[in-house]
Amino acid sequence: MDSSLPLGRLHVITDTRPGADPVRVARAALAAGAPVLQVRVADHHTDREAFDLTLTLVELCREYGATCLVNDRLHVALAVGADGGHVGAHDLPVHAARVVLGGTAVIGGTCRNPEAARALRRAGASYLGAGPAFATTTKDGLPEPIGPGAIGRIAAAVDIPVIGIGGVTAATAGELIEAGAHGVAVVGAISLAPDPYAATRELLDVVERAARQRGRSR
Ligand SMILES: Cc1ncc(COP(=O)(O)OP(=O)(O)O)c(N)n1
């Protein structure tokens, strides 16, 4: 993928929970048209396990023309030739991620307010993951949800795409786009869906419709 192309609006993140089947879900989501896959692996997995899974998924992304990002483990991103990575408060800082992955990589940073968003932008982030937007059971230890209003204020503070994350479903994704988010990132809305292909189609439809609607109302 050429990192100068616009970033996709639906980021599907692999589920780290026991019993999840990230390859099956990713294949369904990519076949349904998901433009971005973020490979997120639980911390207890070895680098070799993370590498093997990420290699499989980056190849799937290539097959479907999707962007492949790797959460946290930037050396794995480099090793498999992924398009970029995502880092948060406990990972390498964005400026260091840029040193590791290079000038053309897609690099996302996590933020919860406009000040942090501006700092990440200055540090070289290509996009921001902002949240948790809504309550989620997928990740423990998160602060209170910030809601669509705060996501909108973050989006207004920077000139890079803001991706809303946390508790996003087909019922809530549109609100985040209307508030100013470029797109959304989801785990459970696709991984836990009885039909991940259909769930992806529905989310894509909601997100694209909300983006068109926002474009018209500007
Ligand atoms: C798009 C997107 N936004 C936020 C996150 C969270 O990253 P981080 O805060 O580093 O938490 P972990 O995912 O590493 O547990 C994300 N992964 N993607």
Ligand SMILES: Cc1ncsc1CCOP(=O)(O)O
């Ligand atoms: C990794 C992460 N960071 C903030 S919320 C979250 C998990 C989002 O999962 P879900 O889409 O199932 O709420």
Ligand SMILES: [Mg+2]
């Ligand atoms: Mg992280």
